Amino acid sequence: MTVPVIMVHGAFCGGWTFDSFRKPFEAAGHVVQTPALLGHGDGALVAGRSMADYARQIADLCRACETPPVLIGHSMGGLVAQMAAARAPVSRLILLAPSPPWGVSGSSLEEAASAVSLYALGPYWLQAVAPDYAVVESYTLDRLPRAERKAIYAQMTAESGRALWETLNWWLDPFMTTSAGPKNVPTLAIAGGRDVIHPPATVRQTAARLGGSCEVFPQMSHWLPGEPGWEDVAETCLDFIAKQHRAAA
Numbered sequence: 001m002t003v004p005v006i007m008v009h010g011a012f013c014g015g016w017t018f019d020s021f022r023k024p025f026e027a028a029g030h031v032v033q034t035p036a037l038l039g040h041g042d043g044a045l046v047a048g049r050s051m052a053d054y055a056r057q058i059a060d061l062c063r064a065c066e067t068p069p070v071l072i073g074h075s076m077g078g079l080v081a082q083m084a085a086a087r088a089p090v091s092r093l094i095l096l097a098p099s100p101p102w103g104v105s106g107s108s109l110e111e112a113a114s115a116v117s118l119y120a121l122g123p124y125w126l127q128a129v130a131p132d133y134a135v136v137e138s139y140t141l142d143r144l145p146r147a148e149r150k151a152i153y154a155q156m157t158a159e160s161g162r163a164l165w166e167t168l169n170w171w172l173d174p175f176m177t178t179s180a181g182p183k184n185v186p187t188l189a190i191a192g193g194r195d196v197i198h199p200p201a202t203v204r205q206t207a208a209r210l211g212g213s214c215e216v217f218p219q220m221s222h223w224l225p226g227e228p229g230w231e232d233v234a235e236t237c238l239d240f241i242a243k244q245h246r247a248a249a
Helices: 022-027 051-064 076-085 109-121 133-140 146-155 162-167 200-207 232-247
Strands: 005-010 068-074 092-096 187-192 213-217
Touching: 005 022, 005 051, 005 076, 022 232, 051 076, 051 162, 068 076, 076 092, 076 162, 092 200, 092 232, 133 146, 162 232, 187 200, 187 232, 200 213, 213 232
Parallel strands: 005 068, 068 092, 092 187, 187 213
Antiparallel strands: none
């Protein structure tokens, strides 16, 4: 049985994140959507967008599907997917190196540093924040050749400072914007063993919060949908979808 699949990109990115990753799913018969989050290449303003805005957008797409879809989210898009799954019917939730929800603390110095580094921009939560090539090169696309890193960076767009603040500094958010915890949704979280943005220990915490399982690809880093080894990640996702369908039958 095939089910609709919605793939949600991370910060500074767009639906193009999944240009290659979507192909095995489509080959298996799934109808795949890879929407751009609000303000990401659609001409709309991104400054001031909340994670709640992104979650509502994806939840609306879920409700528009004929059957509850599989939600797959990468990085910050993994957190958007978690939030959307608490708002709309979803059959399965797959998280690729996901940002953790409200209440889950990071497990590395790099995570702590990223939470405070943006303050150098001033009140960045009011701004649109441009991507930083040095950060992208060192932590996100570190397993790709230089030419590929440059090509991907050229497609990146500004991100909402508010969404970044809500994601990175959840303990300062009294509204608990990024709270997540969908009930009875089979969940798989996947981590790269070399990922310092969202390392395995943090991803395991996120999976546990959602009552799901976690798999680690030891040689992979953060760009799970596109760095060397992404085909194995896609196969693991497809196996999870098929296994869950058999269990429900």
